[in-house]
Amino acid sequence: MSVAQTLLGLLESGPRYGYDLKRAYDERFGRDRPLHYGQVYSTLARLLKNGLVEVESVEPGGGPERKCYTITDAGITDVEHWLTQPEKPEPYLQSTLYTKVVLALLTGRAAAEILDTQRAEHLRLMRELTRRKQQGDLADKLICDHALFHLEADLRWLELTAARLDELTREVRR
Amino acid sequence: MSHTISSEAPMTGGRADAPPLLYGVDLHKAFGPSRALDGASLHIRAGEVVALMGPSGSGKSTLMHCLAGIVRPDSGRVLYRNDDLTTMSDARRSALRRTEFGFVFQFGQLVPELSCLENVALSLRLGGARQRAAEAKAAEWLEVLEVADVAAKRPGEVSGGQGQRVAVARALAAGPSVIFADEPTGALDSLNGERVMDLLTMSARRTGTAVLLVTHDARVAAYSDREIVVRDGRTRGGEPA
Numbered sequence A: 001m002s003v004a005q006t007l008l009g010l011l012e013s014g015p016r017y018g019y020d021l022k023r024a025y026d027e028r029f030g031r032d033r034p035l036h037y038g039q040v041y042s043t044l045a046r047l048l049k050n051g052l053v054e055v056e057s058v059e060p061g062g063g064p065e066r067k068c069y070t071i072t073d074a075g076i077t078d079v080e081h082w083l084t085q086p087e088k089p090e091p092y093l094q095s096t097l098y099t100k101v102v103l104a105l106l107t108g109r110a111a112a113e114i115l116d117t118q119r120a121e122h123l124r125l126m127r128e129l130t131r132r133k134q135q136g137d138l139a140d141k142l143i144c145d146h147a148l149f150h151l152e153a154d155l156r157w158l159e160l161t162a163a164r165l166d167e168l169t170r171e172v173r174r
Numbered sequence B: 001m002s003h004t005i006s007s008e009a010p011m012t013g014g015r016a017d018a019p020p021l022l023y024g025v026d027l028h029k030a031f032g033p034s035r036a037l038d039g040a041s042l043h044i045r046a047g048e049v050v051a052l053m054g055p056s057g058s059g060k061s062t063l064m065h066c067l068a069g070i071v072r073p074d075s076g077r078v079l080y081r082n083d084d085l086t087t088m089s090d091a092r093r094s095a096l097r098r099t100e101f102g103f104v105f106q107f108g109q110l111v112p113e114l115s116c117l118e119n120v121a122l123s124l125r126l127g128g129a130r131q132r133a134a135e136a137k138a139a140e141w142l143e144v145l146e147v148a149d150v151a152a153k154r155p156g157e158v159s160g161g162q163g164q165r166v167a168v169a170r171a172l173a174a175g176p177s178v179i180f181a182d183e184p185t186g187a188l189d190s191l192n193g194e195r196v197m198d199l200l201t202m203s204a205r206r207t208g209t210a211v212l213l214v215t216h217d218a219r220v221a222a223y224s225d226r227e228i229v230v231r232d233g234r235t236r237g238g239e240p241a
């Protein structure tokens, strides 16, 4: 996820101090991975340099947290562009897991166990998300659902691979 | 209601230190040459939701049926509160099934000639409740499962999702200690399946009812506290042999 465009998008709804911007981000998007202050200020500095934000006012004694940022027209165009571009679908996890499975088979290790372990880990996270979903509001449900569907896809792949392990073993060792 | 539906439900059921409520040990079952169970073991504690997963034909349903006293294993023991289901008389076993166990399956578990309300009331009547009391309580459960509006309809006149909620209401109404659910959401779309799981697990946790759930769907299994994988008639997932 692009932190820069997300911060920009947050600024589009109104000017904010650096500190408030970080808090708004963490509350909405950074539940699992809150931003570091350093990251917020370096990102803002870059956005400033590129003319996507401006400093509207500075409170006395101000470090960057005391600066109030506002989005420029160029910034709004940038957000618009980002929002309307589809994301590249990334099979990020499969490639790592596939590598592990093949390596295990090549070295005569128990590939089934790697798959089982991964499966249990996936389901553990799915359980956690399901619980969060049951307690949360609609926004939580939607965010958790997205993660759940992805984890489910991974799980299906794990199951299918487990079912094809004999076949794969023959192929890999040929 | 015999068990109050309180609002402060724990989100996970089953205390880790509680003794098992239901215990299957080293179960074997063959159908002709096919070995459906080949040394499967499983325990479930009061209030715990356990998911049984595994490939088709691995023995999940057979294991569930053995634990529920529907199928008698060839060997091994099934203990419910220290009573062995495999050695008790048929009469005692069916009495136990009626009073202690509830069932939710994928299809066809409601009596087609009765209204949804009567279906739920029936399980209470079988437990000894009088007609009026049974119907009042059945109506409350339909309310909890959000299907009060179909009370007067027959199962053939309601949607799959509504029918499943009625079936869950029926399973919960009699206040069982264990609910056995074999693919309870198998015929539902994901939103409906999810709502059924929400209502089933939340109600079960409130009432301290254990749930043994068979499912192929990881999103459904994610409503459990713990999963057990069945492969070739054997269990995996930290089950003591």
Ligand SMILES: Nc1ncnc2c1ncn2[C@@H]1O[C@H](COP(=O)(O)OP(=O)(O)OP(=O)(O)O)[C@@H](O)[C@H]1O
Binding pocket: B031, B034, B035, B036, B054, B055, B056, B057, B058, B059, B060, B061, B062, B063
């Ligand atoms: N009543 C029966 N008569 C003969 N064979 C049976 C019977 N019940 C089950 N089996 C066999 O026992 C094995 C395990 O079946 P079971 O129904 O327990 O599998 P399962 O894991 O529930 O599968 P699924 O996910 O497809 O429902 C299968 O090979 C099946 O053909």
Ligand SMILES: [Mg+2]
Binding pocket: B060, B061, B062, B182, B214
């Ligand atoms: Mg089955």
